[in-house]
Amino acid sequence: xxxxxxxxxxxxxxxxxxxxxxxxxxxxxxxxxxxxxxxxxxxxxxxxxxxxxxxxxxxxxxxxxxxxxxxxxxxxxxxxxxxxxxxxxxxxxxxxxxxxxxxxxxxxxxxxxxxxxxxxxxxxxxxxxxxxxxxxxxxxxxxxxxxxxxxxxxxxxxxxxxxxxxxxxxxxxxxxxxxxxxxxxxxxxxxxxxxxxxxxxxxxxxxxxxxxxxxxxxxxxxxxxxxxxxxxxxxxxxxxxxxxxxxxxxxxxxxxxxxxxxxxxxxxxxxxxxxxxxxxxxxxxxxxxxxxxxxxxxxxxxxxxxxxxxxxxxxxxxxxx
Amino acid sequence: xxxxxxxxxxxxxxxxxxxxxxxxxxxxxxxxxxxxxxxxxxxxxxxxxxxxxxxxxxxxxxxxxxxxxxxxxxxxxxxxxxxxxxxxxxxxxxxxxxxxxxxxxxxxxxxxxxxxxxxxxxxxxxxxxxxxxxxxxxxxxxxxxxxxxxxxxxxxxxxxxxxxxxxxxxxxxxxxxxxxxxxxxxxxxxxxxxxxxxxxxxxxxxxxxxxxxxxxxxxxxxxxxxxxxxxxxxxxxxxxxxxxx
Amino acid sequence: xxxxxxxxxxxxxxxxxxxxxxxxxxxxxxxxxxxxxxxxxxxxxxxxxxxxxxxxxxxxxxxxxxxxxxxxxxxxxxxxxxxxxxxxxxxxxxxxxxxxxxxxxxxxxxxxxxxxxxxxxxxxxxxxxxxxxxxxxxxxxxxxxxxxxxxxxxxxxxxxxxxxxxxxxxxxxxxxxxxxxxxxxxxxxxxxxxxxxxxxxxxxxxxxxxxxxxxxxxxxxxxxxxxxxxxxxxxxxxxxxxxxxxxxxxxxxxxxxxxxxxxxxxxxxxxxxxxxxxxxxxxxxx
Numbered sequence: 001x002x003x004x005x006x007x008x009x010x011x012x013x014x015x016x017x018x019x020x021x022x023x024x025x026x027x028x029x030x031x032x033x034x035x036x037x038x039x040x041x042x043x044x045x046x047x048x049x050x051x052x053x054x055x056x057x058x059x060x061x062x063x064x065x066x067x068x069x070x071x072x073x074x075x076x077x078x079x080x081x082x083x084x085x086x087x088x089x090x091x092x093x094x095x096x097x098x099x100x101x102x103x104x105x106x107x108x109x110x111x112x113x114x115x116x117x118x119x120x121x122x123x124x125x126x127x128x129x130x131x132x133x134x135x136x137x138x139x140x141x142x143x144x145x146x147x148x149x150x151x152x153x154x155x156x157x158x159x160x161x162x163x164x165x166x167x168x169x170x171x172x173x174x175x176x177x178x179x180x181x182x183x184x185x186x187x188x189x190x191x192x193x194x195x196x197x198x199x200x201x202x203x204x205x206x207x208x209x210x211x212x213x214x215x216x217x218x219x220x221x222x223x224x225x226x227x228x229x230x231x232x233x234x235x236x237x238x239x240x241x242x243x244x245x246x247x248x249x250x251x252x253x254x255x256x257x258x259x260x261x262x263x264x265x266x267x268x269x270x271x272x273x274x275x276x277x278x279x280x281x282x283x284x285x286x287x288x289x290x291x292x293x294x295x296x297x298x299x300x301x302x303x304x305x306x307x308x309x310x311x312x313x314x315x316x317x318x319x320x321x
Numbered sequence: 322x323x324x325x326x327x328x329x330x331x332x333x334x335x336x337x338x339x340x341x342x343x344x345x346x347x348x349x350x351x352x353x354x355x356x357x358x359x360x361x362x363x364x365x366x367x368x369x370x371x372x373x374x375x376x377x378x379x380x381x382x383x384x385x386x387x388x389x390x391x392x393x394x395x396x397x398x399x400x401x402x403x404x405x406x407x408x409x410x411x412x413x414x415x416x417x418x419x420x421x422x423x424x425x426x427x428x429x430x431x432x433x434x435x436x437x438x439x440x441x442x443x444x445x446x447x448x449x450x451x452x453x454x455x456x457x458x459x460x461x462x463x464x465x466x467x468x469x470x471x472x473x474x475x476x477x478x479x480x481x482x483x484x485x486x487x488x489x490x491x492x493x494x495x496x497x498x499x500x501x502x503x504x505x506x507x508x509x510x511x512x513x514x515x516x517x518x519x520x521x522x523x524x525x526x527x528x529x530x531x532x533x534x535x536x537x538x539x540x541x542x543x544x545x546x547x548x549x550x551x552x553x554x555x556x557x558x559x560x561x562x563x564x565x566x
Numbered sequence: 567x568x569x570x571x572x573x574x575x576x577x578x579x580x581x582x583x584x585x586x587x588x589x590x591x592x593x594x595x596x597x598x599x600x601x602x603x604x605x606x607x608x609x610x611x612x613x614x615x616x617x618x619x620x621x622x623x624x625x626x627x628x629x630x631x632x633x634x635x636x637x638x639x640x641x642x643x644x645x646x647x648x649x650x651x652x653x654x655x656x657x658x659x660x661x662x663x664x665x666x667x668x669x670x671x672x673x674x675x676x677x678x679x680x681x682x683x684x685x686x687x688x689x690x691x692x693x694x695x696x697x698x699x700x701x702x703x704x705x706x707x708x709x710x711x712x713x714x715x716x717x718x719x720x721x722x723x724x725x726x727x728x729x730x731x732x733x734x735x736x737x738x739x740x741x742x743x744x745x746x747x748x749x750x751x752x753x754x755x756x757x758x759x760x761x762x763x764x765x766x767x768x769x770x771x772x773x774x775x776x777x778x779x780x781x782x783x784x785x786x787x788x789x790x791x792x793x794x795x796x797x798x799x800x801x802x803x804x805x806x807x808x809x810x811x812x813x814x815x816x817x818x819x820x821x822x823x824x825x826x827x828x829x830x831x832x833x834x835x836x837x838x839x840x841x842x843x844x845x846x847x848x849x850x851x852x
Contacts, residue, residue, distance in 0.1 A: 058663060105843030111659060112602050112801070116793045117842060120835035123790055127832040184432055187425045191414050198412040200376065203400035203429040203477050243790075247667055254660050259416075288678030288782075291671055298668030302661040303653040 012262065019167060023160045030280075032159040036231065038272040039166040040224055045252035045264025046173045047220035050180060050213050052250065053259035054189040056110060057210065061118030062221050062249045064125040065095040067241035069222025070229040071129065074141050084153035088226040092219035098125075099218035100211050107207045108196070119243065126241040140236025143229060153230045162231050169227060170265070173220050177261050180216070189213055221249075248275075251298060326385075327352040327512060328481060333372050333382035335365075342368040344536040345382070350481075355503070355513045357523045357544075360533035361557055366516045367409060369533065370485055373514075374406045375399040386481070401429065405479035407470040409486050413458040419469055420445065420454040426476020441476060447509075448472040448502060464495040468502065481512045488519035500525055524548070532556065573702050574823045575816060580705075582815020583712035587770040588788065589795040589807040590719050591763035597739040597802030598759040601651060601662050605670035607789030609639055609764050611677060613771020614780045618686055621775075627692040632714075632772045639768025640761045647760040655756070670785070677782035686780040693776065711773035718769055719808055722762075726804070735759055739802055787831060791818075794838040800848030810849060 023032060044062060051057040072094050073087025082090070102121045109117050130138050146152040155161045180186045191199045192206045199206045229235050248271070256267025274297065278290035328350040335343040343365045350356050360366050371377040373384050375396035384392045391399055400406075414422050423441035431437050445451045448468045453461055461469065467487055474482055484503070488496055500522055507513055517523050523530060523544060530547045532540050534556040540547065547553055592606045613635040620626040620634065646669060654661045697704040726732035737745040738755045746752050778784070795814050799806025817837055822830030842848070 052660070056659075058660060060663075102839070105839055108846045109842060112596075112600075112663070113797060113842065113846065115602070115663060116797050117839060119790060120794055120838050124832045124835045124839075127829060127835075131826070131828045183434060184428045184437075187417075187421065187428055190417060191425050193416075194414045195412055197376070197408070198414070200396035201374070201400060201406050201408065201412075202426055202473065203397050204425075205395075205397045243786075244671075247671075250660075251664060251667075254664055258658075258660055288675035288683075291675035292679060295668045295670070295672030295675060299650055299665055299672060300668075302657075302665040302668060303650045 016171075023163050029159055032163055034273050034276045036159065036163055036166055037276055038268045039163075039170045040228065041248060041252050041272050042265040042268035043166070043170045043173045044221050044224050044249045045256065045268055046170070046177050046261065047217045047224070048249050048253045049258065049261070049264055050177060050189075050217045053253060053263075054181065054186060054193065055210060055213050056193040057213065058111060058115045058250070059118045059217070060115045060243070060246050060250060061120075061122035062217070063241055063243065063245040064122040065099065065218040065221035066225040066228070066245060067125060067129065067235075067237070068095040068098060068218075069225025070235045070240045071135055071141075071225075072222070073226040074143055074229045074235060075135060078141060078144060083151070084226065084230055085151075088153075088223055091222045091226050095218040095222035095225075096215035099214040103211045103214040104207075107210055110196075119246070122241070122243065122246060126237050129241055130237040136236075138237060140234060140239075143233045143235075145233070154233075162227075166227055166231075169223060174261055174265075176216065176220070181261065185209065185212060255301060326350065327387060328373075328514075329383075329385040330369075330373060331383040331385070333369060333379045333384070335368050335372055335377055335379050341536055343372065343379070343533075346533065346536075346538045347382075348531050348538065348541055350512060350514060351528075352480075352512055353507070353510070354528040355507055355515065355526050357527040357530045358514065358516045358533060359518070359520075359523055359530060359547075362518075364533045364556075365536040366533050367485065368536075370406070370483060370516055374404060374483060400477055400479075403478070403480040404483065405474035405477045405481070406483040407467075407474055407485055407487060409489075411463065411466045411470055413466055413469050413473070415457075415459045417458050418455050419450055419458055419461065422458050422469055423472045423476045426473040427478075429477045444472050444475050447505065448475070449498070464491055464498070467491070467499065471502065471506070475506070475511075479511060481514065482506060484513065484515040484517075486516055486518060488517060488522045491519075496522065569700075569702060570823075574819050576702065576704065577708075578816035578819030579812060580708045580712040580815070581819060582812035583715040584770060584774060584811075585791060585795055585815050586808045586811030587715035587719055587773070588767050588792045589799065589811045590722060590804055591766035591770075592792055593796045593799060593802060593804060593807040594722075594735070594739075595760055595763040596796060597804075598735060599651075599655065599756045601654075602666065602793065602796075603760075603763070604663075604666040604789065605646075605673055605785075606666075606763070606767055607785035607792060608670045608673040608677075609642070609767045609785075610771045610774070610788055611780075611782060611785045612642070612673065613639055613768035614775040614778070614784065615677065615681065615771075616768070617772045617775040618688060618780045621688050621691075628688060628772055628776045629692055629710075631775075632769055635768040635772040636765045639771075640765035642768075643761040643764025644757055646764075647757045651760060652753070652756065670789070674782050674785060681782065683782055688775055688780070691776045705777060707776035711776055714773050715770065718766065719804075722766065723804065731758065791831065791834060794835060798838055798841055798848050800850040803848070803850040806848060806850030 022035060044066065048059060048062055051059045069091035072091035073084050076082035076087040076090060077084055106114060106117045129135055135141065146154045148155045148157060150161070188199070188204050188209045191202060191204055192209060196206050225240060228240065252267040252271055253264045254267065255271055256263030256265060275290070275294055278293050282289040326349040331347050333343055333346045334341065346369055358366050358369065368377065372379045375391070375394050375398070378393060383390060386402060386404065391402065414425060420441055423444050424437050427437045427440040442454065445454055448471060450465060450468055450472060453465060458469065471487070488499055491499060496519065503513065503526055515526065527544050530542065530544050531538055532547060532553050539552050539556060540550050588610060592603060595601060595603050616635045616638055617628045617631040620631045621628060650665055650669065654665045691707060693706050693710050695706050697706060726736050734750045735755050735758065737748065737750055738752050742752060791814065795810045796807055798814065799810035814834055818830045818834050821833035825833065
């Protein structure tokens, strides 16, 4: 993202104010919940962007980091009474290390090959957690109900505090992403995206920078996982380690416009309300209609409007001038 | 007057399966000179080039840069040590502007974004691309792309710049401009090794020429001597012509 | 003990043959047009359901459903290529990855909607029961399915090498722009390859329905495994996919036998990751 225009800054400022004011204006648990999911996936989309948007490392395995974050903080809380905020950092660090571990064998993989490797990795994690007694395997973990406070990262009487926390997380992610994009790492990742050979020739250790990207992306995604655990208060492999979550993250980033910072936010804003609303209205019987609509939307958008909404908007903006 | 040569290539051999692409090639490069490597297509010039710059690991032989053994060093480390290169098929970063491309180079030595940008602008001025600074990297002519490649390499502040067929596909006017640019680069204290087919450039720029054929070095000398050497003529034109000259 | 091992190896081989047939179509599609068809295993599911409904509603044995499944999936593949996949051929790489994901989600959930998520089974196919070799038991439907898979794969191999159309497909796989210059209609080849690949996996579905549970989400794990097989064999290499399929089948079975059956897929994925570390282009890829 180059130096944003005045128009773009104004747009973001207005948007930010609107989001800050939203819970005060719109009451009701469902709308708040939808917005929380939007922010959650927007955050993961931004984290994905560091890999897929900048460095062409199309990760379809982000859910592994999400799950590791969720499980780490939860186990630390349940078994060792560790404060969830510390658990948050621990989860992030663990996810980053796992990301680095998988990043090394995959350092030469690009595009489709990388995508499949990332899926394989995430599936190994899922299968393991599904069978691991220490984390209660397929049964899942129910978080202990602590008294409501910011310190305990738990609220019972209202979703609004969660709303603001995840919004702050999202803003943090956006700032990190922007910092990366405008400084050396962003340049190097884009060089790596162009060609490993070229990067080498310019003194860039593509292995090292790819690892950095994975680790940062993993950390942020794990943070989202911890948030989810503290929000939903129950986690199991089928809710925090499944492929559809990874796919959703990619779709969010792609729909909004991969490679842009605000893209995933827009993508999440469109996709999450859609999936949440269709799930509630149409999915309760398990009929699958909600997902059919979802799938159809994805098909049509990627086939006929792949540059995403942001790309679409900027094109219109340009033409408008 | 240091005892160690600037660049010493000793007995470089590289095989791919049953094919020996480069065999026992040795030569030295003096600081400040322009050395050309020429030879017919398929002679092994690119392989040699890649062995020196760390893109291939030679099966035998050594490369010494200022006395330091860089034979097994990785490509990006070699760049950090001061050897920069361009590619036979021009590579610029597509989703960046011309300026950003060079900044990617200057980021090697500095982290300060402002300095990085300033240095890059300077280099663009030097390379004659200053006006096209904000053009997308893909939106410029092939000749400009080649200059950009040189500019990007210069960004990494090399003491040795290696060019892989930089003159290929240029019109006569563009060729003259490129030759002038290379001269300027040398005047700025950068030693150059150029792999070339375009003889005009070789003759004009080189202090010395190394001729490679079928993976082996067949002769080394000044441009004038090389051009008259019967072995060289035979290598390029075949037996029919060598006797007649 | 070693009889058990032999039985496991046989089992692995049989499963592997099925995997091979599934993977071969997938790798051909990849080789020709650089697209990973994430919906490939959902086509498998459709093949299975076609066979199931023909059996349940009209009493047609799976063996005779094979041509129907093949034809139906051929048509479906052609249509999907024509109206969806062809549009992303000239777009960003990400769109190509994602469009087939959308198709996969749509098809799997359409199946849930139409047929409920229940598990089905074909109770008494024509070919039923087991052969006994000493103490080793060989499931007849599995054996038939495997032999069938090998034959069909062989058929594909011959088609590609001996017929004009087949050679055109290979040409495009190897070098698209040259094929274009030689006058080959690459759009047609794309559509044909997609259709053939889909048809093959539809046939695999018919085979599989003879002994496997039939349900809308069956594509899930099969899909992931088949991607690993394709990548392991080398994207685009049909021989590679065939061999990798059998290899994976054996690894899966032996892994489950020696370690823990619950982890058998994890072992497959781990093996895949190790292989691409050592040899990123797969066994026979280019």
